[in-house]
Amino acid sequence: MATIKITQRAKVLANGEYPIFLRITKDRKTKFISLKLSCDLSQWNETKSEFRKNHTNYKQMNSALTDIRNRAEKIITDYLAKGEDLALDEFEGLFLNFKGAKKVSVKEFWDEHIGDLNKSGRTGNAKFYKFSKNSFFKFLKDKNVYFKDITPTLLSKYEVYLRANNNIDSGVSAKMRAIRALYNDAINKGCASKEHYPFTEYKISKLKESSNKRALSIEDVYKVINLNTTEHPELIDSRNYFVFSYYARGMNFNDMMRLRWENIVDDKIIYVRSKTKARFIIKTLEPVQQILDYYKNQKRATKYVFPIILKEDSTPMELEYRKERTIKKYNKDLKAIATICKIDGKITSYVARHSFATNLKQSGVSTDIISEAMGHQNLTITQVYLKELENDVIDSAMETLLQKVTK
Structure with a gap:
């Protein structure tokens, strides 16, 4: 189970104060998330994880820390209630973009990505991503999935499905690269976790991508x-x-x-x-x-x-x-x-x-x-x-x- 604590770190800032972080620990792994707060060492009570009375506006500051703690705990308890695993990177993304800890499905994220491409005038890319999305969800039979559900095993099964439907290496590679690019974008936006990243194990490079390019003499x-x-x-x-x-x-x-x-x-x-x-x-x-x-x-x-x-x-x-x-x-x-x-x-x-x-x-x-x-x-x-x-x-x-x- 994940545990959280608000703590002061020992690295002094340019203003002479020390930063306050939210620390989350899970499976003996730790991640620190900056709260954009700081104070002197004498103004912080590490045992109680709160500002001392000698800090200006300590009541308001401690009230803000309570809200932060409640927000973090809600994310964790929401996942526990669903019986789902919560990775540290995933927690960070949800915490920094807190909206009641709502998860974004792959299909929702994919549709938003296609919409952004169309808005920016990149209609050719948008068309390719729409084509890739339709292929992937046809394979999934329109099942609603999240990024952590895209495992190396799932990708291997998708590859088998594509080959059974007459896709050659270059076609398989193109669709896999679309999923990888989308996954990377989701990680950057806090909607997916690096810990669940499937492309460390599933290698697109194994696909030969024979170009079969024709050149005239x-x-x-x-x-x-x-x-x-x-x-x-x-x-x-x-x-x-x-x-x-x-x-x-x-x-x-x-x-x-x-x-x-x-x-x-x-x-x-x-x-x-x-x-x-x-x-x-x-x-x-x-x-x-x-x-x-x-x-x-x-x-x-x-x-x-x-x-x-x-x-x-x-x-x-x-x-x-x-x-x-x-x-x-x-x-x-x-x-x-x-x-x-x-x-x-x-x-x-x-x-x-x-x-x-x-x-x-x-x-x-x-x-x-x-x-x-x-x-x-x-x-x-x-x-x-x-x-x-x-x-x-x-x-x-x-x-x-x-x-x-x-x-």
Whole structure:
């Protein structure tokens, strides 16, 4: 059972006084919670845990201590009455955010998190968290749970459930990372305990997260560049998006759609990547300049380079809708382009970025430079992009070696 005591600690403050803390002890573990109070050593009665009469306003101060003690005891007794375990971190969160010791369920916290993302305009993230929440509670059959109920065993069972429903490693990993991020946020807000943290035992890193990223060879990229748009005018925009992304250091679609004419300065593209907030200054190569000229001549009402965002005052939800709708058409068009150009395999909106990285690598450019060019926060991310390429190169080399041996 947890016990509490209000105590004065022996560490002197800058004002020469000594701080007053609430101490909670459980299972021989102790946590001190600052009460933002202090006094001289002579003004504190440690035995009675109260201020002495020589302290100014000692009656009011001791009355406040009684309220604090009652608050702490109520949290403990509420848990005892329910037969539930109370961790020290959980107590601290409830004590500092005291509302009758009401617990927040995972679903309540998750919904609030989604609402905050929508309010801040991060609608894409909000949609992902909603999708992850629906998956998790479908597994739980809508059972109401609290964060301490999310155990390593529960996560392992959820993983089995996901795999039984055709989720691969990357899909399982994404959903687990959503739960982990939510759990960390709950700990920071005092709604969950570090002592119950399940991800110390359940390792997301065990999931291989094979990216299966598709990259086009330089030869196939040239096929896309040289697509006869006179014969296929309906594919002009999608062809341009692909070529622009490729020659603009693999600029992703989210940044492309938000690119404004003010970002084009002389022969440079200057913009801040939305994902990492890194600032890019990219030289405008000839294929890119041709695309810019093409859209400049359209003289549209908006100040956006590409005809994706159709009005200046679009809401975050409208932007997300336009993004999804355009990417859907873009991917459909890329499939048609691959067929016309006789390119094997599936091409999606990510392929231009992957192709930029892998073709630089094949050209002998170091991973460090590729990482900087793509704006990756560390080399590990770049290495993930390039890993499958290296496997392909090794396989090709082995085939060549085999041919030499068998001749």
